[in-house]
Amino acid sequence: MTVIDIDHTSRWFGNVVAVNDVTMRIGPGVTGLLGPNGAGKSTLINMMGGFLAPSTGTVTLDGAPIWRNESVYRQIGVVPEREAMYDFLTGREFVVANAELHGLDDAAAQRALATVEMEYAQDRKIATYSKGMRQRVKMASALVHDPSVLLLDEPFNGMDPRQRMQLMDLLRRMGAEGRTVLFSSHILEEVEQLASHIEVIVAGRHAASGDFRKIRRLMTDRPHRYLIRSSDDRALAAALIADPSTAGIEVDRKEGALLIQAVDFGRFTELLPNVARAHGIRLLTVSPSDESLESVFSYLVSA
């Protein structure tokens, strides 16, 4: 069993704090590292991969520090986000080189290529590969030495749905085999489909951790904000506030609209049209004012 421990770790670049006092433990199975763009996911993965020193705190693999410790790569496989590879090589040459650097032979490379189903294009130059093919060859290069830990930075970026499904199957299999698989993503649905365990990171801070369903509930149970315009705002406000699903209403006179905070999302969405109809009020605008992923995340941070 291989475990990565991140203990009170921060990392800053000049005045910018990219990762802020994060503590988490990544164990066997598939873990999703979820967060909006720029949240510090790559910084965190780079520290776990030994490509970045923590400014404070420690990042360890089964107790051994990862930074400046080449021996951890016997156990870690890394799939970087960056596209750059040795484009002048063929896929096979690239994976064979990666195997040799681990002290392994061609057979290991061939197995890895078979695992990612890239044998059919292995003799083409990497320069001619599509994004999904590159991703799979990167994956093969990370798998040659049969690592117990796999770190993937935004692995689904630029993949088409079929390639995405293939990779998800592969990662699921790796997790089921008892490997520690960590992947980052800014897309909720990707993480939902693949990871049972989730770590959420927002603005460099560790916002939530745990089972996906728990986090999903946190996300849907949060107060939802709506901007509503109607034929009679005050009458509508009076009728809505009577129901417990509405937590607060503000009459924004400058905008000529109601700003409504709903606590029970499901109930409110049924309530609103019924109330409007019962009072003969026409709804002109109903728009959620904070549906962006960033606002969902920032809610989690304050929760």
Add this chain to the structure above:
Amino acid sequence: MYNPTVARLTYRALLGRRRALILFALPALLIAISLAVRGLTGVDDKVAADLLGGFALATMVPLIGVIAGTGAIGPEIDDGSIVYLLAKPVKRPTIIMTKLIVAIAVTMAFSAIPTFLAGFILNGNGQNIAVAYTVAALVASIAYSALFLLLGTVSRHAVVFGLVYALIWESLFGSLVDGAKTLSVQQWALTLAEKIAGEGYVDSAVALSTASVLLVAVTVGATAYAGQRLRRLTLAGEE
């Protein structure tokens, strides 16, 4: 301290890039000039020494050193593909040593061999001038490779700095200012050439003992430091 896989990748990267054209163009130019000079002026030891000293050793060797030295590692660090070497249980100093060996081999091949040929074309190795400058080119190749490999490891603008050093420091200051001559790879190499060539054909500003010490110190120091820098190399994310 040598990894054949790293060496293979480095060779292919070095010779596969467009920059590699300069590796072929400069020696071709030297040979072409030598043929022209020989055809126009006939055998002249002084002219041979001037051309090998002024163009081959002062300009061609450092330029090829810049391309091979920085090119052996700089582009990989720039585009991030070095991650595939670093994420392996291979000691970082081994990666640097291997790349140094490749850079030296490439610099020697593309500078010393053409220098030798040019010397033979110019005056048939009269006064041992061809051999003297070939040895100088071989020695300079080692120091230049180590220096420029270090530059490629620490700076994203390694080629620019390398060119500034090679062309402005070595060629301009190195030939005009006496103090600068002591700190010039070219001058260190010339001390050896001076011993080999006939009297009065090669001039060096540095004593052989000083030159040897400086040459070894720079080569070893630069390589050791590059190895340390690679151990601490940070790959920033794209965020």
